Amino acid sequence: MSSALNDVAKAPLPILQLVDVYKRFNEFTAVSGISLNILDGEFLTVVGPSGSGKTTLLRMLAGMEAPSDGNITLRGELINNVPAKQRPTCLVFQSLALFPHKTVGENIEFPLKVKSVPPAQRKERALELLRMLRLPESYYGKNVMKCSGGEKQRVALARAFAYDPDVLLFDEPLSALDYKLKKVLEKELKDLHRESGKTFVYITHSLEEAMVMSDRIAVMSAGKIVQIGTPESIYARPETEFVAEFFGEVNKFPLVRDPERGWFSADTDSAVTLTLPDSLQGAQAATLIVRPEYMRFASAPDEFDNVIRGSVFNEYSLGSRIQYQVRCGEKSVLIEIPRTLARDAALDQQVMIGWNAADAFVAEA
Amino acid sequence: MRTQAKIRSEFFIRSWAAFVLIAIYLPIVCSALAGLSKSRYFLFPVRQFSLDWWQRTLASLEVQTLVQNSITVALLVTLISVLLAFFGALAFARYEWKGRKLYQKLLLLPIFFPQAVLGLALLLWMNALGITPSWRTAVVAHLVWIVPVVTLVIAIQVYSYDATLEEAAIDLGAGRLFIFKEITLPLLWPGIWSGALFAFLLSWGNFPLSLYTAGADSTVPKWLYSKMVAGYTPMVPALGTMSTLSAASLLLLGGAVIAVIRRRRQK
Numbered sequence: 229m230s231s232a233l234n235d236v237a238k239a240p241l242p243i244l245q246l247v248d249v250y251k252r253f254n255e256f257t258a259v260s261g262i263s264l265n266i267l268d269g270e271f272l273t274v275v276g277p278s279g280s281g282k283t284t285l286l287r288m289l290a291g292m293e294a295p296s297d298g299n300i301t302l303r304g305e306l307i308n309n310v311p312a313k314q315r316p317t318c319l320v321f322q323s324l325a326l327f328p329h330k331t332v333g334e335n336i337e338f339p340l341k342v343k344s345v346p347p348a349q350r351k352e353r354a355l356e357l358l359r360m361l362r363l364p365e366s367y368y369g370k371n372v373m374k375c376s377g378g379e380k381q382r383v384a385l386a387r388a389f390a391y392d393p394d395v396l397l398f399d400e401p402l403s404a405l406d407y408k409l410k411k412v413l414e415k416e417l418k419d420l421h422r423e424s425g426k427t428f429v430y431i432t433h434s435l436e437e438a439m440v441m442s443d444r445i446a447v448m449s450a451g452k453i454v455q456i457g458t459p460e461s462i463y464a465r466p467e468t469e470f471v472a473e474f475f476g477e478v479n480k481f482p483l484v485r486d487p488e489r490g491w492f493s494a495d496t497d498s499a500v501t502l503t504l505p506d507s508l509q510g511a512q513a514a515t516l517i518v519r520p521e522y523m524r525f526a527s528a529p530d531e532f533d534n535v536i537r538g539s540v541f542n543e544y545s546l547g548s549r550i551q552y553q554v555r556c557g558e559k560s561v562l563i564e565i566p567r568t569l570a571r572d573a574a575l576d577q578q579v580m581i582g583w584n585a586a587d588a589f590v591a592e593a
Numbered sequence: 594m595r596t597q598a599k600i601r602s603e604f605f606i607r608s609w610a611a612f613v614l615i616a617i618y619l620p621i622v623c624s625a626l627a628g629l630s631k632s633r634y635f636l637f638p639v640r641q642f643s644l645d646w647w648q649r650t651l652a653s654l655e656v657q658t659l660v661q662n663s664i665t666v667a668l669l670v671t672l673i674s675v676l677l678a679f680f681g682a683l684a685f686a687r688y689e690w691k692g693r694k695l696y697q698k699l700l701l702l703p704i705f706f707p708q709a710v711l712g713l714a715l716l717l718w719m720n721a722l723g724i725t726p727s728w729r730t731a732v733v734a735h736l737v738w739i740v741p742v743v744t745l746v747i748a749i750q751v752y753s754y755d756a757t758l759e760e761a762a763i764d765l766g767a768g769r770l771f772i773f774k775e776i777t778l779p780l781l782w783p784g785i786w787s788g789a790l791f792a793f794l795l796s797w798g799n800f801p802l803s804l805y806t807a808g809a810d811s812t813v814p815k816w817l818y819s820k821m822v823a824g825y826t827p828m829v830p831a832l833g834t835m836s837t838l839s840a841a842s843l844l845l846l847g848g849a850v851i852a853v854i855r856r857r858r859q860k
Contacts, residue, residue, distance in 0.1 A: 289762060312764045325761035329779050338775075339765040391765050 241303075243268040243395060244289060249298035251284050255409050258284040259521035260451030261298070266395070271421045271428045273438040275474070276448030282431040285448070286397050289429060290319040316395035322400045324384040326372045332358075332383050333368035357386040360423075362416075378409045385420070392401045398430040402437060414440045435475050439463065449472050465537035472517045474570070479561050481516040482593065495559040501533040504583050513593035520551060522566035524577055534584030536561070540573045554581055598672065602798050621837060628831035629859060646827040647835075654833060660737075662728050663797060663812040669733045670796040674743045675789050679781070681740070682747035682788075687756065704741050711738060712805030719806065728809030734806035743788040750784025762779045790847040794840055 231563040242265035258281045266272055268290075274282045287293040288300060291312035300307055307315065308463045327335050336354040337345075345353075355365050361382040367375070372383055379392040381401060388396055398417075402410045418441045421428050432438055438445050447470075455462055455471050466472035469480070481500070486492040489499045493516070498515060508514055526535045538556035545551075551564045552573055563581055575581060627635055627648075631643040650656055684690070685697055703711065715734045719726055758780070762772045800814035807815060817859050820829045 247664075292760060292764070312760075313766050313768070317764075319761070319764050321757055323755065323757055325755070325757045326760060327762075327776060338762070338767075342766045342768075342771060386763070421629060 236408040238328065239270050242266060243303060244429075245299075245301045245304075247301075249285075249288065249295045251281070251293060251298060252296045253289060254515065257451055259288070259295075262451075262453055263298075264453060264456070266427060266429060267444075269427055270423055271359050271418065271441055272444050273429065273442035274429070274431045274444065274446045274448055274453075275433060275435060275438045276412045276431075277433055277474070280448040281374065281451040282448050283399060286319065286399055286429065288429050289395070290317050290397050291315045292319070295314045297365060306505065317397055318388040318391045318395075319397040319399060320388050322403060324380055324401065326380060326384055326387075328373050330372060332363075333367070334371045335372050335383055336386045336390050341458050353390060354386070357389055360389070361386050361420075377405050378413060381405070381413060385417075389424070393426070395427040395429060397427065400432050403432070403434070410437070415439055447474060465589060466517070467591075469515055469517065472519075472589065472591065477520055477562055477564075479518045480521065481518075481559075483514045483516050484592075485512045496536045496556045498534075498536055499584050502588060502590055504590055508590060508592065511593070513557045515591045515593050516588055518583050518588040519589055520562040521549070523561065523563040523583050524579050525563070525573065526582035527580070529580060533585040533587075535580050535582035537578065537580050540575055540577050540579055543573065554579060556581075605826075624830040625837075626830075627833040628827055628829075628834050631828060633827070635827070635830075646831045649836070650828045650831045653828065654826070659811050659813050659816050659832075661813075662807075662810055666728055666735065666807075666812060667793045667796040667801075669732045670739055671789050671792040673732070674736055674792045675747075675785060677740050678685045678743035678747050678788055678792075679785060680785070681744040681841050682751050685744055686748040686751035687754070700741050700744060702741075703738055706738075708738060708799075708801040709805075712802045715802070716805045726806050728807055729813070730809040731803050731807040731810070733811070734802040735799055738799075738802060739792050739795050743792050746788040746791050747781065747784040750781050750787075754780055765804075782854055786847060786851050786854070790844065794844065797836070797840055 244264075246262050246264040246266075249259060249262045250257065260281070262285065274285060275518050276282045284293060289297055291307070291314070294309055303311075304317070312319075316471060318340060322387040327338065330338070333351065333354050337350040337359055340350040340353060351368070354528055355368060357472045358365055358367060363382050363386070365377060367379070367383075370378065382517065399457075402413055405413065412435055417428075417430075421441070430437075430441065442459055444456060445459050446453045447462065448454065449470055455467050457465075463475050466475060474477050481495055481572060483491050483493055483500060483502075486499075491500045491502055491504075491514075492498070493500050500546065502516060504511075505515070524532065526532055529535045536556050538554040538559075538561065541553045541555045541560065542554050546564070548567055549564050550567055550570045551562055554561045561581060617793060626639050628635065628646055629642050629644065630639040631641040631645060632639075682702065684693070685700065712734060715730075715737065716726065719730055724730060754777075758776055759772055762776050767775070774818065798814060799812075803812045803815045804818070811819070817833055817836075819827055820826065
């Protein structure tokens with residue numbers, strides 16, 4: 229087989245396509261004109277604050293809600309009104325929705341029982357799935373309500389896999405777990421995605437979860453997707469203030485274009501060197517956003533494109549990193565540096581902090 | 594000091610509990626004793642005990658008919674009321690629909706009706722419709738009062754039932770009937786059992802509705818009353834005691850069944 233053909237075969241095709249999809253509940257518009265291609269085999273995470281419409285979006289993919297407007301297609305076929313039971317999708321609920329009167333084994337076997345698979349075969353598959361999800365086989369006969377939070381999570385996943393869907397949908401399944409377990413399961417989920425090769429669509433309001441697991445992240449706000457891209461691109465090049473702030477702490481400087489001094493920050497009383505995006509070429513005002521970890525202590529005023537002076541107000545240890553709050557007049561600025569680079573910045577010490585224009589981004593004012 | 598106060602308060606709590614229990618059960622014990630007396634008349638304290646009246650009660654053809662009537666009515670009421678109340682409870686507690694609030698209020702209304710008034714109203718209706726009252730009409734009368742109670746009992750179980758389970762089952766490809774059999778029914782079993790138990794016991798012990806609507810047919814409570822009014826015999830307390838004991842054992846049995854269901858679930 230020629231390599232060109234190979235490339236074509238490997239190029240990910242959209243498995244689910246949304247074209248201008250709306251969902252209205254009476255007066256309320258939950259999803260407001262979303263167009264999105266979900267690629268076959270990708271791990272797509274939809275993040276957004278509560279009420280941004282992400283759960284409604286997911287329920288439309290699962291077939292539990294029909295769109296009010298627009299089209300959803302699965303491998304090119306319109307599925308707007310195909311009910312959940314006929315779709316090759318499976319939703320892992322926030323509550324997990326495990327059947328409390330059934331054992332772990334019976335829960336996993338449920339979709340197989342629906343398809344009238346003989347009991348012996350069902351059990352074989354259930355044990356296989358238990359192994360795949362790193363649960364002991366002895367759990368087969370265990371009461372599912374006696375399992376711990378993490379184990380329940382795995383049982384719910386095993387049940388979803390037993391259905392053998394093409395697309396797995398996740399509705400914040402980790403949100404109720406403690407931090408440590410969450411960290412473990414995030415990685416397991418990503419490994420499981422790799423092993424199974426299935427398409428995962430995951431929704432969460434947690435930036436951390438999204439960053440760890442996703443191939444692509446879609447950020448939702450007020451029923452719309454405001455930005456979509458790889459975790460790196462969204463983190464490093466947010467297109468709006470909303471996205472920037474949603475993805476961690478930021479320093480914001482309101483800027484105005486001064487006829488004499490050019491772009492100017494009133495907060496720090498200094499001119500600012502910046503790279504203006506095309507969309508803001510003619511603008512007279514803008515907001516400069518710099519993430520704390522792109523800021524550094526400067527030893528000379530010309531070490532970075534921009535350097536401002538201030539005094540250290542406080543320091544916060546973040547484990548492997550340290551954050552400093554520096555007060556530049558009325559304005560407080562956060563700097564975050566790796567512990568290995570940490571310089572002893574005594575409280576109230578006068579310091580210079582700087583950043584390069586390439587590491588900052590400019591959003592509409 | 595603290596422990597002394599604690600001992601004292603515990604003593605009061607126990608004495609009060611004992612008093613309440615005695616106040617509730619003493620009259621029942623008294624009537625049980627009356628049935629065990631050798632005497633033809635109700636005398637207290639009992640001078641000589643005997644099982645004569647129990648034997649006569651068990652042998653009496655009249656009593657056998659009564660018990661048969663009561664059991665038939667209670668079983669029919671149980672069956673029909675559970676069937677109606679099960680779906681009624683789903684409409685009451687599970688589904689959102691237009692008019693649900695009104696339905697909930699209308700359904701509960703018969704419970705607050707004095708049963709004597711309800712019985713009279715039903716009798717008037719039957720008269721108007723030209724139906725001769727018998728144990729069959731008593732079944733209908735019992736249902737009017739018992740279906741709401743059973744609906745409430747089952748609705749309590751339905752309220753604690755997570756509807757996402759059904760959504761999850763649909764998502765896993767299951768059809769309505771399969772879900773009903775595999776998810777809905779098993780999860781609501783304890784509620785259905787309690788409802789059935791309530792239905793049977795409430796019908797078994799019901800007097801005012803039977804009095805008005807059973808016509809010439811008699812039930813156990815109706816007979817007990819009529820014999821007290823005229824023609825007392827110690828068979829009255831004897832049958833009363835038997836009736837209480839069988840209701841209590843049924844309750845215990847039902848409780849045991851529910852406990853088994855729960856335990857099997859928690860294995």
